[in-house]
Amino acid sequence: MDDRRWRDPEWLAQVRDWIDGRLDELGVQRNGPAVQPHVYPWSTVLRVPTDRGDVWFKANTDSLRHEAGVVQRIAARRPDVVPPLLAADTAAGWLLMADAGETLRVVTQREHSLDRWRDVLPLYAGVQLDLAGDVDDLLALGLPDRRLATLPDAYARIVDEVGAEQRFRDAVPMVAELCAELAEYGLPELLQHDDLHDAQVFVRDGRHLVLDWGDACVSHPFFTLSVTLEGGLAWGLDDVLDSVDTAPFRDAYLAPYAERFTGDLVAATRVALRLGWVCRAVNGQVPGYDKQTLTRLRMFLDGRP
Structure with missing residues (x-):
């Protein structure tokens, strides 16, 4: 997997024609050349200046x-949780959206506070719950199925694929046992972002917006917390592991669920x-990026990267 496709002049010309067509339909004029600030093997983003401010195009593999x-x-x-969606081509996987503002990473460093997460997490939980009736449609769109029933076999495949050491292979029965234990709580399996951290959340005009849903899947909703709490908030503003008590953030996330579900x-x-780290390892595996997957597998077994 490489990023050459996103730099192909013919493809870029096609994209610019599509963008101009959608802007024309909206009565918006491009007033400068599009620039391509992000190019990855799996996606690219173009920033397009217009007479109504910047808009952003995204294409995925x-x-x-x-x-x-x-x-x-x-x-x-x-619509309160994503930037205004200006256009979408679901067959091509293209998006055109209004500017989302600053990343939460920038804002929290400036404010020297993580308190905004207490608002972001229940907001996001509300999205999961409000789209509960859309799960079948989301799967039909191609959203990966990472529900509990799929994880033991998927885990066994991924440890072989990345050449993980024997102790990870030995943990296959443990994955099955944990899946069975979690299923007993009776919570629905829902839309799950799977990579919710402070560079995926934006702040504009006082609103918190959640972007980059490319890694989303259908899974147990609480799997979100592996990346958000253990992979992010636990490290605090100064990147020191376990420097922050994540329980208040966990409870903020759980509050909308507590209104609808009983149990512990x-x-x-x-x-x-x-x-959640099993899900992230399986769902986020990219050929040639085995090191990231192995880190997620260590987070599962060891609770440390």
Whole structure:
């Protein structure tokens, strides 16, 4: 996998024609050349200056093409949580969106506070719950199925694929046991971002917006917390492991669930935090990037990178 396709002049010309066509339909004029600030093997982004401010185009590789349909569905159900969606081509996997503002990473460093996460997490949980009726449609769009029933076999495949050491192979029965334990809590399996950190959340005009749904899947919803809590918030503003008590952030996330479901949600979270790294390892595996997958597998077994 490489990024040459995104730099192809013919492809870029096609994209610019599509962007100009969509802007024309909206009565918006491009007033400068598009620039390409982000190019990765799996996606690219173009910033397009217009007479109404910058807009952003995104294209994904085939395996992440579903993002356009996911964002379209979120924009219809919860337009308060994504930037205004200006256009989408779900067949091509293309998106055109209004500017989202600053990343939460920039804002929290400037404010020297993580408190905004107490608002972001229940907002995001509300999206999961509000799209509960869309799960079948999301799967039909191509969203990966990472529900509990799929994880033991998927885990066994991924440890072989990346050549993980024997102790990870020996953990296959443990994955199955944890999946069975988590299923007993009876929570629905929903849309799950799977990479929710402070560079995926933006702040504009006082609103918190969640972007980059390309890694989203259908899974146990609490799997989100592995990356968000253990992979992010636990490290604090100064990147020191376990320097922050994540319990208040966990509880903020759980609050919308507590209004609808009984049972020990905190106990369910403890199981989900471990299994969430299995989901992330399986769902986020990119050929040639085995090191990231091995780190996620260590987070599952060891609780440390």
